[in-house]
Amino acid sequence: MVHNHAALYIDGDWQAPTSADVIEVHSAATEEQIGQVPASTTADVDAAVAAAGRAFRTWSALTPAQRADVLDGFAIELASRAELSARLVSEQNGMPIAISTVAEGQGPAGLLHYYAALIRGTALEEHRPALAGNGTTVVRKEPIGVVAAIAPWNFPALLAMMKIAPALAAGCTVVLKPSPETVLDSFVLAEAAAAAGLPAGVLNIVTGGPEIGKHLVAHPGVQKVAFTGSTPAGRQIAETCGRLLRPVSLELGGKSAALILDDADLAATVQGLATASLINTGQTCYASTRVLAPQSRYAEVLDAVTAMVASLPVGDPLDPSTFIGPLVSAGQRARVESYIEAGRSEGAKLTTGGGRPADRDRGWFVEPTVFGEVGLDHTIAREEIFGPVLSVIPYADEEQAIAIANDSEYGLGGTVWTSDADHGLDVARRVETGSFGVNGYTLDFGAPFGGIKASGLGRELGPEGLFAYFNTKSIFLTD
Numbered sequence: 001m002v003h004n005h006a007a008l009y010i011d012g013d014w015q016a017p018t019s020a021d022v023i024e025v026h027s028a029a030t031e032e033q034i035g036q037v038p039a040s041t042t043a044d045v046d047a048a049v050a051a052a053g054r055a056f057r058t059w060s061a062l063t064p065a066q067r068a069d070v071l072d073g074f075a076i077e078l079a080s081r082a083e084l085s086a087r088l089v090s091e092q093n094g095m096p097i098a099i100s101t102v103a104e105g106q107g108p109a110g111l112l113h114y115y116a117a118l119i120r121g122t123a124l125e126e127h128r129p130a131l132a133g134n135g136t137t138v139v140r141k142e143p144i145g146v147v148a149a150i151a152p153w154n155f156p157a158l159l160a161m162m163k164i165a166p167a168l169a170a171g172c173t174v175v176l177k178p179s180p181e182t183v184l185d186s187f188v189l190a191e192a193a194a195a196a197g198l199p200a201g202v203l204n205i206v207t208g209g210p211e212i213g214k215h216l217v218a219h220p221g222v223q224k225v226a227f228t229g230s231t232p233a234g235r236q237i238a239e240t241c242g243r244l245l246r247p248v249s250l251e252l253g254g255k256s257a258a259l260i261l262d263d264a265d266l267a268a269t270v271q272g273l274a275t276a277s278l279i280n281t282g283q284t285c286y287a288s289t290r291v292l293a294p295q296s297r298y299a300e301v302l303d304a305v306t307a308m309v310a311s312l313p314v315g316d317p318l319d320p321s322t323f324i325g326p327l328v329s330a331g332q333r334a335r336v337e338s339y340i341e342a343g344r345s346e347g348a349k350l351t352t353g354g355g356r357p358a359d360r361d362r363g364w365f366v367e368p369t370v371f372g373e374v375g376l377d378h379t380i381a382r383e384e385i386f387g388p389v390l391s392v393i394p395y396a397d398e399e400q401a402i403a404i405a406n407d408s409e410y411g412l413g414g415t416v417w418t419s420d421a422d423h424g425l426d427v428a429r430r431v432e433t434g435s436f437g438v439n440g441y442t443l444d445f446g447a448p449f450g451g452i453k454a455s456g457l458g459r460e461l462g463p464e465g466l467f468a469y470f471n472t473k474s475i476f477l478t479d
Protein backbone atom coordinates (compact mmCIF):
# COMPACT_ATOMS: atom_id res chain seq x y z
CA MET A 1 0.00 0.00 0.00
CA VAL A 2 1.28 3.46 -0.91
CA HIS A 3 0.84 6.30 1.57
CA ASN A 4 0.84 9.62 -0.26
CA HIS A 5 -0.09 12.92 1.37
CA ALA A 6 -0.55 16.25 -0.35
CA ALA A 7 -1.08 18.61 2.59
CA LEU A 8 0.52 19.54 5.92
CA TYR A 9 -1.25 19.48 9.30
CA ILE A 10 -0.97 23.10 10.45
CA ASP A 11 -3.40 25.18 12.51
CA GLY A 12 -5.85 22.29 12.91
CA ASP A 13 -6.27 21.94 9.17
CA TRP A 14 -4.72 20.26 6.16
CA GLN A 15 -2.90 23.11 4.46
CA ALA A 16 -1.43 23.14 0.96
CA PRO A 17 2.37 23.30 1.16
CA THR A 18 4.11 26.39 -0.17
CA SER A 19 6.40 24.36 -2.46
CA ALA A 20 5.95 21.41 -4.81
CA ASP A 21 8.95 19.57 -3.33
CA VAL A 22 8.27 16.18 -1.78
CA ILE A 23 9.95 13.75 0.62
CA GLU A 24 9.95 10.16 -0.62
CA VAL A 25 9.80 7.42 1.98
CA HIS A 26 11.19 3.94 1.32
CA SER A 27 10.68 0.52 2.85
CA ALA A 28 13.76 -0.60 4.77
CA ALA A 29 13.06 -4.22 3.84
CA THR A 30 12.29 -3.87 0.11
CA GLU A 31 13.90 -0.49 -0.71
CA GLU A 32 10.70 0.38 -2.63
CA GLN A 33 9.00 3.73 -2.26
CA ILE A 34 6.02 3.38 0.10
CA GLY A 35 4.85 6.95 0.23
CA GLN A 36 5.54 10.62 -0.15
CA VAL A 37 4.68 13.79 1.71
CA PRO A 38 5.16 17.50 1.00
CA ALA A 39 8.54 18.93 1.99
CA SER A 40 7.93 21.92 4.25
CA THR A 41 9.53 25.26 3.49
CA THR A 42 10.60 27.80 6.08
CA ALA A 43 7.33 29.62 5.28
CA ASP A 44 5.40 26.49 6.34
CA VAL A 45 7.41 26.41 9.58
CA ASP A 46 6.61 30.08 10.15
CA ALA A 47 2.90 29.35 9.67
CA ALA A 48 3.07 26.41 12.09
CA VAL A 49 4.86 28.43 14.78
CA ALA A 50 2.40 31.31 14.36
CA ALA A 51 -0.54 28.92 14.72
CA ALA A 52 1.01 27.37 17.84
CA GLY A 53 1.54 30.86 19.28
CA ARG A 54 -2.10 31.82 18.74
CA ALA A 55 -3.33 28.51 20.16
CA PHE A 56 -1.15 28.86 23.25
CA ARG A 57 -3.30 31.71 24.58
CA THR A 58 -6.48 29.62 24.70
CA TRP A 59 -4.97 26.17 25.36
CA SER A 60 -2.94 27.36 28.34
CA ALA A 61 -6.07 29.09 29.72
CA LEU A 62 -8.03 25.81 29.90
CA THR A 63 -8.11 24.03 33.24
CA PRO A 64 -5.82 21.01 33.56
CA ALA A 65 -8.92 18.79 33.69
CA GLN A 66 -10.20 20.26 30.40
CA ARG A 67 -6.85 19.64 28.72
CA ALA A 68 -6.73 16.13 30.17
CA ASP A 69 -10.13 15.33 28.64
CA VAL A 70 -8.85 16.41 25.21
CA LEU A 71 -5.71 14.29 25.64
CA ASP A 72 -7.76 11.23 26.61
CA GLY A 73 -9.85 11.71 23.46
CA PHE A 74 -6.66 12.07 21.39
CA ALA A 75 -5.37 8.83 22.94
CA ILE A 76 -8.54 6.96 21.99
CA GLU A 77 -8.25 8.12 18.36
CA LEU A 78 -4.59 7.18 18.29
CA ALA A 79 -5.23 3.76 19.84
CA SER A 80 -7.76 3.02 17.09
CA ARG A 81 -4.94 3.64 14.58
CA ALA A 82 -2.26 1.76 16.55
CA GLU A 83 -1.96 -1.12 14.10
CA LEU A 84 -1.44 1.24 11.17
CA SER A 85 1.18 3.30 13.05
CA ALA A 86 3.11 0.21 14.11
CA ARG A 87 3.09 -1.21 10.61
CA LEU A 88 4.20 2.07 9.05
CA VAL A 89 7.08 2.41 11.51
CA SER A 90 8.21 -1.16 10.77
CA GLU A 91 8.06 -0.57 7.04
CA GLN A 92 9.97 2.70 7.25
CA ASN A 93 12.76 1.87 9.70
CA GLY A 94 12.77 -1.95 9.76
CA MET A 95 11.66 -2.26 13.40
CA PRO A 96 10.45 -5.83 14.09
CA ILE A 97 6.65 -5.68 14.31
CA ALA A 98 6.62 -7.39 17.72
CA ILE A 99 8.38 -4.29 19.10
CA SER A 100 6.57 -1.64 17.07
CA THR A 101 3.17 -3.04 18.05
CA VAL A 102 3.91 -2.24 21.69
CA ALA A 103 6.30 0.73 21.50
CA GLU A 104 5.03 2.59 18.46
CA GLY A 105 1.41 1.40 18.26
CA GLN A 106 0.21 1.24 21.87
CA GLY A 107 2.93 3.35 23.53
CA PRO A 108 1.94 6.85 22.34
CA ALA A 109 -1.72 6.45 23.36
CA GLY A 110 -0.56 5.11 26.75
CA LEU A 111 1.62 8.18 27.23
CA LEU A 112 -1.29 10.53 26.48
CA HIS A 113 -3.45 8.78 29.09
CA TYR A 114 -0.57 8.84 31.59
CA TYR A 115 0.03 12.60 31.26
CA ALA A 116 -3.72 13.31 31.23
CA ALA A 117 -4.02 11.55 34.61
CA LEU A 118 -0.88 13.22 35.93
CA ILE A 119 -1.96 16.78 35.09
CA ARG A 120 -5.39 16.15 36.65
CA GLY A 121 -3.65 15.31 39.93
CA THR A 122 -0.83 17.87 39.91
CA ALA A 123 -1.13 21.01 42.04
CA LEU A 124 0.05 23.97 39.96
CA GLU A 125 0.00 26.52 42.79
CA GLU A 126 1.46 26.26 46.26
CA HIS A 127 1.09 28.87 49.04
CA ARG A 128 4.39 28.99 50.91
CA PRO A 129 4.75 31.01 54.13
CA ALA A 130 7.65 33.46 53.72
CA LEU A 131 10.73 32.57 55.78
CA ALA A 132 10.86 36.16 57.11
CA GLY A 133 7.32 35.67 58.41
CA ASN A 134 5.96 38.85 56.78
CA GLY A 135 3.95 37.29 53.99
CA THR A 136 3.28 34.33 51.74
CA THR A 137 4.68 33.38 48.37
CA VAL A 138 2.43 31.79 45.80
CA VAL A 139 4.65 29.46 43.77
CA ARG A 140 3.06 28.79 40.40
CA LYS A 141 3.83 26.41 37.53
CA GLU A 142 3.09 28.13 34.22
CA PRO A 143 3.43 26.53 30.77
CA ILE A 144 6.54 27.69 28.91
CA GLY A 145 4.86 28.39 25.55
CA VAL A 146 5.44 27.07 22.05
CA VAL A 147 7.58 23.92 21.94
CA ALA A 148 9.68 22.82 18.98
CA ALA A 149 9.80 19.00 19.18
CA ILE A 150 12.35 17.25 16.95
CA ALA A 151 12.39 13.46 16.71
CA PRO A 152 14.73 10.84 15.21
CA TRP A 153 13.74 7.84 13.09
CA ASN A 154 14.49 4.94 15.42
CA PHE A 155 11.37 5.05 17.67
CA PRO A 156 9.64 7.90 15.83
CA ALA A 157 6.09 7.76 17.22
CA LEU A 158 7.07 7.08 20.83
CA LEU A 159 9.89 9.63 20.99
CA ALA A 160 7.65 12.30 19.45
CA MET A 161 4.94 11.56 22.01
CA MET A 162 7.44 11.65 24.90
CA LYS A 163 7.53 15.39 24.09
CA ILE A 164 3.99 16.07 22.85
CA ALA A 165 2.05 14.46 25.73
CA PRO A 166 3.73 16.26 28.66
CA ALA A 167 3.95 19.54 26.70
CA LEU A 168 0.23 19.56 25.89
CA ALA A 169 -0.69 18.44 29.41
CA ALA A 170 1.32 21.35 30.83
CA GLY A 171 -0.54 23.82 28.58
CA CYS A 172 2.16 24.29 25.92
CA THR A 173 1.50 24.00 22.20
CA VAL A 174 3.76 22.04 19.84
CA VAL A 175 5.35 22.13 16.41
CA LEU A 176 6.69 18.64 15.67
CA LYS A 177 9.38 17.92 13.09
CA PRO A 178 9.81 14.17 12.58
CA SER A 179 12.71 12.63 10.66
CA PRO A 180 12.27 12.45 6.89
CA GLU A 181 13.04 8.69 6.97
CA THR A 182 9.98 8.07 9.17
CA VAL A 183 7.62 10.91 8.40
CA LEU A 184 4.60 8.78 7.40
CA ASP A 185 3.52 7.79 10.92
CA SER A 186 3.31 11.48 11.86
CA PHE A 187 0.46 11.85 9.37
CA VAL A 188 -1.44 9.15 11.29
CA LEU A 189 -0.76 11.19 14.44
CA ALA A 190 -2.21 14.27 12.70
CA GLU A 191 -5.28 12.33 11.55
CA ALA A 192 -5.89 11.19 15.14
CA ALA A 193 -5.44 14.75 16.44
CA ALA A 194 -7.93 16.08 13.88
CA ALA A 195 -10.44 13.31 14.61
CA ALA A 196 -10.15 13.99 18.35
CA GLY A 197 -10.95 17.65 17.81
CA LEU A 198 -7.68 18.97 19.16
CA PRO A 199 -8.12 22.76 19.07
CA ALA A 200 -6.53 24.41 16.01
CA GLY A 201 -2.80 25.07 16.37
CA VAL A 202 -2.26 23.03 19.54
CA LEU A 203 -0.28 20.46 17.51
CA ASN A 204 1.31 21.25 14.14
CA ILE A 205 3.57 19.03 12.06
CA VAL A 206 6.27 20.21 9.66
CA THR A 207 8.43 17.97 7.49
CA GLY A 208 12.05 18.09 6.38
CA GLY A 209 15.61 17.47 7.45
CA PRO A 210 18.25 19.37 9.42
CA GLU A 211 17.75 22.72 7.62
CA ILE A 212 14.07 22.84 8.51
CA GLY A 213 15.01 21.67 12.02
CA LYS A 214 17.51 24.53 12.38
CA HIS A 215 14.94 27.11 11.27
CA LEU A 216 12.47 25.75 13.82
CA VAL A 217 14.98 25.65 16.69
CA ALA A 218 16.03 29.28 16.16
CA HIS A 219 12.52 30.60 15.44
CA PRO A 220 11.65 33.68 17.52
CA GLY A 221 8.15 32.29 18.15
CA VAL A 222 9.48 29.18 19.93
CA GLN A 223 9.99 29.20 23.72
CA LYS A 224 11.40 25.68 24.30
CA VAL A 225 13.15 23.00 22.24
CA ALA A 226 12.85 19.27 22.94
CA PHE A 227 15.24 17.20 20.82
CA THR A 228 16.07 13.53 20.47
CA GLY A 229 18.79 12.53 18.06
CA SER A 230 22.52 12.33 17.58
CA THR A 231 25.08 14.01 19.82
CA PRO A 232 26.55 16.19 17.00
CA ALA A 233 23.11 17.58 16.12
CA GLY A 234 22.35 18.02 19.83
CA ARG A 235 25.50 20.10 20.27
CA GLN A 236 24.48 22.40 17.39
CA ILE A 237 20.99 22.81 18.82
CA ALA A 238 22.41 23.49 22.31
CA GLU A 239 24.66 26.20 20.84
CA THR A 240 21.69 27.91 19.22
CA CYS A 241 19.61 27.63 22.39
CA GLY A 242 22.54 28.88 24.46
CA ARG A 243 22.79 31.99 22.34
CA LEU A 244 19.04 32.56 22.58
CA LEU A 245 18.85 31.56 26.29
CA ARG A 246 16.09 29.16 25.23
CA PRO A 247 15.32 26.14 27.43
CA VAL A 248 16.26 22.89 25.71
CA SER A 249 16.11 19.20 26.53
CA LEU A 250 18.45 16.87 24.66
CA GLU A 251 18.21 13.07 24.44
CA LEU A 252 21.33 12.05 22.55
CA GLY A 253 23.53 9.08 21.75
CA GLY A 254 24.91 6.32 23.96
CA LYS A 255 27.46 3.53 24.26
CA SER A 256 26.11 1.73 27.29
CA ALA A 257 27.71 -1.22 29.07
CA ALA A 258 26.30 -4.60 30.11
CA LEU A 259 28.28 -5.66 33.19
CA ILE A 260 28.13 -9.46 33.47
CA LEU A 261 29.26 -10.26 37.02
CA ASP A 262 31.04 -13.52 37.81
CA ASP A 263 27.98 -14.93 39.63
CA ALA A 264 25.62 -14.36 36.68
CA ASP A 265 23.43 -17.19 35.41
CA LEU A 266 24.79 -17.20 31.89
CA ALA A 267 21.80 -18.78 30.12
CA ALA A 268 19.37 -16.23 31.61
CA THR A 269 21.85 -13.41 31.01
CA VAL A 270 22.33 -13.99 27.30
CA GLN A 271 18.61 -14.43 26.84
CA GLY A 272 18.05 -11.03 28.51
CA LEU A 273 20.93 -9.46 26.59
CA ALA A 274 19.18 -10.14 23.28
CA THR A 275 16.68 -7.43 24.16
CA ALA A 276 18.91 -5.24 26.35
CA SER A 277 21.62 -5.03 23.67
CA LEU A 278 19.92 -5.59 20.34
CA ILE A 279 16.33 -4.37 20.61
CA ASN A 280 15.26 -2.79 17.31
CA THR A 281 18.30 -4.30 15.55
CA GLY A 282 20.59 -2.26 17.80
CA GLN A 283 19.05 1.01 16.58
CA THR A 284 18.28 1.97 20.18
CA CYS A 285 19.99 4.77 22.08
CA TYR A 286 20.16 3.01 25.47
CA ALA A 287 21.25 -0.44 24.16
CA SER A 288 23.95 -2.17 26.24
CA THR A 289 26.34 -2.80 23.35
CA ARG A 290 29.60 -2.98 25.31
CA VAL A 291 29.40 -6.41 26.96
CA LEU A 292 31.84 -6.57 29.88
CA ALA A 293 32.78 -10.15 30.82
CA PRO A 294 34.91 -11.36 33.77
CA GLN A 295 38.32 -12.61 32.62
CA SER A 296 37.75 -15.83 34.61
CA ARG A 297 34.69 -16.68 32.47
CA TYR A 298 35.60 -14.76 29.31
CA ALA A 299 35.66 -17.69 26.84
CA GLU A 300 32.41 -19.08 28.23
CA VAL A 301 30.65 -15.68 28.02
CA LEU A 302 31.93 -14.97 24.50
CA ASP A 303 30.72 -18.39 23.33
CA ALA A 304 27.30 -17.91 24.92
CA VAL A 305 26.84 -14.37 23.55
CA THR A 306 27.98 -15.52 20.10
CA ALA A 307 25.58 -18.48 20.11
CA MET A 308 22.68 -16.28 21.22
CA VAL A 309 23.34 -13.62 18.58
CA ALA A 310 23.84 -16.22 15.82
CA SER A 311 20.48 -17.76 16.69
CA LEU A 312 18.41 -14.55 16.39
CA PRO A 313 15.85 -14.72 13.57
CA VAL A 314 16.74 -12.22 10.83
CA GLY A 315 14.08 -11.25 8.33
CA ASP A 316 11.00 -9.34 7.28
CA PRO A 317 10.18 -6.77 9.95
CA LEU A 318 6.46 -7.45 9.42
CA ASP A 319 6.92 -11.12 10.44
CA PRO A 320 6.12 -11.43 14.18
CA SER A 321 8.93 -13.98 14.67
CA THR A 322 11.64 -11.60 13.37
CA PHE A 323 14.11 -10.29 15.95
CA ILE A 324 16.63 -8.61 13.61
CA GLY A 325 15.22 -6.52 10.78
CA PRO A 326 16.93 -4.30 8.22
CA LEU A 327 18.55 -0.98 9.13
CA VAL A 328 16.70 2.23 8.35
CA SER A 329 18.61 3.23 5.21
CA ALA A 330 21.49 2.46 2.88
CA GLY A 331 23.44 5.23 4.62
CA GLN A 332 22.93 3.70 8.05
CA ARG A 333 23.98 0.28 6.72
CA ALA A 334 27.16 1.80 5.25
CA ARG A 335 27.89 3.41 8.63
CA VAL A 336 27.42 0.13 10.51
CA GLU A 337 29.54 -1.75 7.94
CA SER A 338 32.32 0.81 8.34
CA TYR A 339 32.36 0.04 12.08
CA ILE A 340 32.52 -3.71 11.35
CA GLU A 341 35.47 -3.00 9.09
CA ALA A 342 37.10 -0.94 11.85
CA GLY A 343 36.61 -3.84 14.28
CA ARG A 344 38.35 -6.19 11.88
CA SER A 345 41.20 -3.88 10.94
CA GLU A 346 41.95 -2.82 14.53
CA GLY A 347 42.39 -6.46 15.57
CA ALA A 348 39.16 -7.52 17.31
CA LYS A 349 38.04 -11.12 16.71
CA LEU A 350 34.83 -11.57 14.71
CA THR A 351 32.90 -14.51 16.20
CA THR A 352 29.65 -14.29 14.23
CA GLY A 353 28.09 -12.17 11.49
CA GLY A 354 30.04 -9.35 9.90
CA GLY A 355 28.35 -9.43 6.50
CA ARG A 356 24.96 -9.20 4.85
CA PRO A 357 22.51 -12.14 5.15
CA ALA A 358 22.95 -14.43 2.12
CA ASP A 359 19.21 -14.98 1.66
CA ARG A 360 18.33 -11.27 1.31
CA ASP A 361 18.97 -9.50 -1.97
CA ARG A 362 16.80 -6.48 -1.08
CA GLY A 363 16.67 -4.36 2.03
CA TRP A 364 19.32 -2.74 4.17
CA PHE A 365 20.20 -5.82 6.23
CA VAL A 366 23.36 -6.48 8.22
CA GLU A 367 23.94 -9.79 10.00
CA PRO A 368 23.89 -9.61 13.81
CA THR A 369 27.55 -9.44 14.69
CA VAL A 370 29.78 -10.12 17.71
CA PHE A 371 33.40 -9.13 18.23
CA GLY A 372 35.55 -10.67 20.99
CA GLU A 373 38.96 -9.54 22.22
CA VAL A 374 37.91 -5.92 21.85
CA GLY A 375 40.45 -3.45 23.25
CA LEU A 376 39.36 -0.46 25.29
CA ASP A 377 40.82 1.91 22.71
CA HIS A 378 39.18 0.20 19.73
CA THR A 379 36.75 2.35 17.77
CA ILE A 380 33.98 -0.25 18.26
CA ALA A 381 34.48 -0.05 22.04
CA ARG A 382 34.04 3.73 22.13
CA GLU A 383 31.73 5.00 19.38
CA GLU A 384 27.99 4.53 19.01
CA ILE A 385 27.40 2.09 16.13
CA PHE A 386 23.56 2.08 16.15
CA GLY A 387 23.29 -1.36 14.56
CA PRO A 388 23.38 -5.06 15.54
CA VAL A 389 27.03 -5.18 16.62
CA LEU A 390 28.22 -6.20 20.10
CA SER A 391 31.73 -5.81 21.52
CA VAL A 392 32.69 -8.30 24.26
CA ILE A 393 35.38 -6.81 26.51
CA PRO A 394 37.23 -8.64 29.32
CA TYR A 395 37.70 -7.21 32.83
CA ALA A 396 39.87 -8.38 35.74
CA ASP A 397 37.63 -7.53 38.70
CA GLU A 398 34.45 -5.65 39.51
CA GLU A 399 36.26 -2.37 40.20
CA GLN A 400 37.73 -2.50 36.73
CA ALA A 401 34.34 -3.39 35.21
CA ILE A 402 32.79 -0.27 36.76
CA ALA A 403 35.77 1.83 35.65
CA ILE A 404 35.40 0.55 32.06
CA ALA A 405 31.65 1.22 32.12
CA ASN A 406 32.37 4.80 33.23
CA ASP A 407 35.21 5.33 30.77
CA SER A 408 32.94 6.69 28.04
CA GLU A 409 32.02 10.10 26.72
CA TYR A 410 28.39 8.91 27.00
CA GLY A 411 26.16 8.15 30.01
CA LEU A 412 22.71 7.07 28.86
CA GLY A 413 21.85 3.46 29.82
CA GLY A 414 23.45 0.24 30.99
CA THR A 415 22.70 -3.05 32.70
CA VAL A 416 24.22 -5.38 35.29
CA TRP A 417 23.69 -9.15 35.26
CA THR A 418 24.04 -11.03 38.55
CA SER A 419 22.43 -13.67 40.79
CA ASP A 420 22.48 -11.15 43.64
CA ALA A 421 20.02 -8.35 42.81
CA ASP A 422 20.98 -6.32 45.93
CA HIS A 423 24.58 -6.35 44.83
CA GLY A 424 23.41 -5.42 41.32
CA LEU A 425 21.76 -2.32 42.79
CA ASP A 426 25.04 -1.40 44.51
CA VAL A 427 26.84 -1.65 41.17
CA ALA A 428 24.07 0.36 39.49
CA ARG A 429 24.60 3.19 41.98
CA ARG A 430 28.24 3.46 40.88
CA VAL A 431 27.75 3.57 37.11
CA GLU A 432 27.71 7.12 35.72
CA THR A 433 24.54 7.09 33.67
CA GLY A 434 21.00 8.45 33.49
CA SER A 435 19.17 5.11 33.43
CA PHE A 436 20.20 1.57 34.35
CA GLY A 437 18.74 -1.93 34.67
CA VAL A 438 19.44 -4.88 36.96
CA ASN A 439 19.07 -8.17 35.04
CA GLY A 440 17.26 -6.40 32.20
CA TYR A 441 15.92 -2.99 31.29
CA THR A 442 12.47 -1.72 30.38
CA LEU A 443 11.66 1.90 29.58
CA ASP A 444 9.24 2.87 32.38
CA PHE A 445 6.85 5.71 31.39
CA GLY A 446 6.50 6.66 35.06
CA ALA A 447 10.25 7.18 35.65
CA PRO A 448 12.57 9.89 34.32
CA PHE A 449 14.65 8.93 31.29
CA GLY A 450 17.69 10.69 29.85
CA GLY A 451 21.43 10.92 29.87
CA ILE A 452 24.46 12.60 31.37
CA LYS A 453 27.74 13.66 29.71
CA ALA A 454 27.44 13.55 25.89
CA SER A 455 24.13 11.65 26.16
CA GLY A 456 22.11 14.74 26.88
CA LEU A 457 20.52 17.30 29.14
CA GLY A 458 17.25 17.05 31.04
CA ARG A 459 14.77 14.22 31.48
CA GLU A 460 11.68 12.95 29.72
CA LEU A 461 8.91 10.69 31.12
CA GLY A 462 7.53 10.56 34.64
CA PRO A 463 6.52 13.73 36.52
CA GLU A 464 9.99 15.13 35.73
CA GLY A 465 9.03 15.01 32.04
CA LEU A 466 5.97 17.17 32.78
CA PHE A 467 7.82 19.72 34.92
CA ALA A 468 10.22 20.30 31.99
CA TYR A 469 7.39 22.22 30.26
CA PHE A 470 6.74 24.71 33.09
CA ASN A 471 8.28 27.98 34.15
CA THR A 472 8.14 28.59 37.89
CA LYS A 473 6.81 31.95 39.08
CA SER A 474 6.86 33.31 42.65
CA ILE A 475 4.22 35.88 43.64
CA PHE A 476 4.88 37.51 47.03
CA LEU A 477 1.77 38.46 49.04
CA THR A 478 2.57 40.99 51.78
CA ASP A 479 0.83 40.42 55.11
Ligand code: NAD
Pocket: 150, 151, 152, 153, 154, 155, 159, 177, 178, 179, 180, 208, 209, 210, 211, 212, 213, 214, 217, 228, 229, 230, 231, 233, 234, 236, 237, 250, 251, 252, 253, 254, 284, 285, 384, 386, 412, 450, 451, 455, 456
Ligand atom coordinates in the same frame (compact mmCIF):
# COMPACT_ATOMS: atom_id res chain seq x y z
P1 NAD B 1 19.96 13.04 13.86
O1 NAD B 1 20.56 13.86 14.92
O2 NAD B 1 20.62 12.95 12.55
O3 NAD B 1 18.48 13.58 13.54
C1 NAD B 1 17.48 13.66 14.53
C2 NAD B 1 16.46 14.69 14.12
O4 NAD B 1 17.03 15.99 14.16
C3 NAD B 1 15.93 14.54 12.70
O5 NAD B 1 14.57 14.92 12.69
C4 NAD B 1 16.79 15.52 11.91
O6 NAD B 1 16.16 15.96 10.74
C5 NAD B 1 16.96 16.65 12.91
N1 NAD B 1 18.19 17.42 12.84
C6 NAD B 1 19.43 16.99 12.51
N2 NAD B 1 20.33 17.97 12.66
C7 NAD B 1 19.65 19.05 13.13
C8 NAD B 1 20.02 20.38 13.50
N3 NAD B 1 21.28 20.80 13.43
N4 NAD B 1 19.06 21.21 13.96
C9 NAD B 1 17.78 20.81 14.06
N5 NAD B 1 17.36 19.56 13.71
C10 NAD B 1 18.29 18.70 13.25
O7 NAD B 1 19.72 11.60 14.52
P2 NAD B 1 19.14 10.27 13.85
O8 NAD B 1 20.19 9.69 12.98
O9 NAD B 1 17.80 10.55 13.25
O10 NAD B 1 18.90 9.36 15.14
C11 NAD B 1 19.86 8.54 15.67
C12 NAD B 1 20.51 9.18 16.88
O11 NAD B 1 19.51 9.52 17.85
C13 NAD B 1 21.45 8.25 17.60
O12 NAD B 1 22.63 8.93 17.95
C14 NAD B 1 20.69 7.84 18.85
O13 NAD B 1 21.48 7.43 19.92
C15 NAD B 1 19.92 9.07 19.13
N6 NAD B 1 18.75 8.75 19.97
C16 NAD B 1 18.74 9.13 21.29
C17 NAD B 1 17.68 8.79 22.11
C18 NAD B 1 17.64 9.20 23.56
O14 NAD B 1 16.56 9.18 24.13
N7 NAD B 1 18.74 9.57 24.17
C19 NAD B 1 16.62 8.05 21.59
C20 NAD B 1 16.67 7.67 20.26
C21 NAD B 1 17.75 8.03 19.45
